[in-house]
Every structure is written in C-alpha cells, then in structure tokens.
Amino acid sequence: MSPATLESYLLVGAVLFTLGMVGFLTRRNLILMFLSAEMMLQGVAINLVAFAKFRGDLGGQVFVLFILTVVACEAAIALAMILMLYKRKKSLDVSLWQELREPDQEPILDEDVMPPGDKPAEFEHLTPAGAEPPPSKEAEEVSHV
C-alpha cells in the first residue's frame, strides 16, 4: 500500500486549520492573531498538495504557489497596519481597539486578577553599545592644541 493514505494528510491539514482558528479566536496579541491565520493557510496548503499527489495533478501545487503569493502580500499589509495601530495605542493588545465594536455590544473587561509576583518575562534585546572609552592623553593634547 502507499505509505500514508490521503486521509491521514487531510487529517493533519484539518488539525492545523482548527488550531489556527482557536489561536485566532483566543489570542489577544495582534501579531499572534496573524500568525494563527497563516497557520490556517498552512493547513489548506497541506490539503492541496495531498490532492495534487494522490490525483497526479499539478494544479494543487500551483494553487499552493498562489497561496504563497497572497500570504506574502497579506503579511506586508498586516505588518504595516500593525505598526500604525501600535503607534496609536503603544500596545499590541487587540482589546484596546474594542471601541470599534457594535453599539449594542458589552465591552469585554478583564475580570480575573493576574496572580501577584508573576512578573512578565523580559524580551530579548540587542545588547547596548559599551561605555564610552575615556579620552586618551594624546587625544586631549591634540584637542588643546
């Protein structure tokens, strides 16, 4: 028999799609929401490539190429928009934009208090440049002259 059936590839695609959907619905970070949407697209791409393989038709692979194009465009626009949104609110939290909701909707408020002492993790930084070196004597003399 063939090593893995079509059904198993389609299952992997379905799981990735669902995980992406759950991530998009739950996460509040704008960037993570976009990454989740792209995980959904990955699930779709697995489906298309599997059909291309099992039907012997390259059309599926061509579709994935077009998905790649659309993803690249989407990422460019999304990053530009995320930067603009960040400039306005100084935060990537999507709940800060909930004034855009429908007029009859209740606002979402954080009810649970975060446990104390659970300090948010520090992010990786570029190391700052070292201390300014003390001016050497020669340089001082030159500057006096």
Added chain:
Amino acid sequence: MESRNLIWLIAPPVLGFVAIYLLLPQARRLTPIWGGALAALALVLGAALLVRTATVFVESLLFYAFAGITMAAGVMMIAQKNPVHAALSFALVVLSTCGLFLLQAAPFLMAATIIVYAGAIVVTFLFVIMLAQQEGASSADERSREPFLASLAGCILLASLVCILHQAFDTRHLDDIARELTQITEAKDDVEIKRLSCLGDPTKTDISKLTRPLVEKLKEHYPEGTRGRAEADQLQIQWVRMEVEPLKKTAQSLLQAIQSTGSLALYDVPGKAKTPGHREPGKLPAGNVAALGKTLFTDYLIAVELAATLLLVATIGAIVIAGRRSEVLR
C-alpha cells in the same frame, strides 16, 4: 456509522481540545504538565485510531515524525505566553510542514515555503515584536479571550471534519479488494483461479454462473463510463472465459491503481479534461520544477499575471500605510 465507531472517531479531537483549554494562557492556570500530557495522549490516540499507514517503513516513520512535530508545534504556538517563542514555534510548524511537502513529491514548494515563510515572514514578525514591545510582555499576552468557547468551537469543527473525512476517504474496505486482486495475480495456473472464484463455496464448480463478489465490489466503486469500470468489466469477461494471462494483467493494473492512490474513487473521474500537469493518479511528473513551470505558464497564465499585479498593489499599499508620518513625530 456505528455509534461505537463514532465515539472512537470523536475521542481524539475532544481530548485534544480539553488539553488546549488547559494550556491556553489564563489568569489562573494549572501547571502545563497536565495539559501537555493530555495533548500528547490525544496525538497518540489519533495516530493509533485515525491514521493508517502501511508497509513502507521509512516513509511512515517520516510521516509520523513530521505530522507529530507540526501538530505539537501548532499547539505550542497558540499556548505560548511569550510572543517571540510563539513566532519561533510557528517557524517550526512551517519547517515540518515543508517536510510533509517533500514526502508528497513537492520539492519546489518546500523550498519556496521555507524561503517565503521562515525566511521572510517569521523574521519580519520577530523584528516587529522586538521593535514594538521593548518594555517586556504585556498582560494581554497572559490572558485569552473566551478560551472555553473557542476550544469548544474548535472541537466541534475538528470532530465534524474527522467524521466527514473518515466517511469519504477511509480506505479500509479496499483491503479486501486488494487482497483478492493479489491472489489473482499470484495464482499459478487456471486451477487455482477456479478455486479463487469459488471462494466461500467450494462445492460450486460451474464458474460462469457464480456472481463474483470482487467484480461486484469493483463495479460499486467505479461509476459508469470510467476507465476503472471498463477494466472491471474486462476482468469479469476474462474471468468467465478463463483467459489466465490477460486476467492477471487486468488484475495487476487495477491493483496498481488502488495501491498508488490509496483510493478507488480517485482512480478516474468521468469528463475530466487532461491538462499538461495531469498524469496517472499517484504519478506526478519527474521534473517537479519544469512541470510546475509548464503548468503555471500554460493553464494558469492569467492567474500568474493577476498575482504579479496583486504583489505590486500590496507593495504600494504597505508603503502608503506604513510610510505616513504620524503627527507626534512631525
């Protein structure tokens, strides 16, 4: 579908999404050990119950490895509090998906996906995360919106997808057909084939009056007018006439179709136009890049032009949106 069967189908998605509910970042969260163990259990259960691979050991192993890494990294991505780690998990999802592409004879797509996703998108996202959150994680990353409802929605979606996929693409019932076809191809002489055609009732010796369950099963799967139906008819005629060598040849051809596609339904579709990229089922052209280029620039030429236009418009749009100076900076 039997209800017991249904329960086994639904168990892995339900377990998986209980695990995800436990793993999602929340204000009060258990240690991630429980959720992780439950997720691992769901993965193993799903692999044991739903995925069906066969004898080719290395490819099965690679499939299990790549599929497992993909799903585990996907769960990690939506469960990480730290967005940088989540972006790196997404890179892992992309890389193992590329492994799956390679297993499915798509080397060009593998390279293109790695370049576009891992090379460009993930790096740019990391850049933006580090640019935007220099003061550390915000509390928004430590909470989720409606984790219970979202997990429930995901569970329902995945369970229904699994059931439908199982109904439409399950190939377990093909094993009998494949086994009987193998028996025919391996038969030594016509005596043995006569014995085969009397399967289940060796007292009947008049083979021309027997209904052959194999032929009936084949006819059930191939709609009228397909090549598969024609071959099934041919098989029946040759069987009645006891033409041993042609019979073996026809059985071999049918067997190959079942083995290469894993499904009879995909063998032949009536009215399907042959395109340059289209080959026999399960057989893609050898030169992937050349064949892909040929398909791209013959069948999908207008779409390629449109994609180029889309890229141009997106570039201009991104520059216009991001390049605008805000009033504060002026």
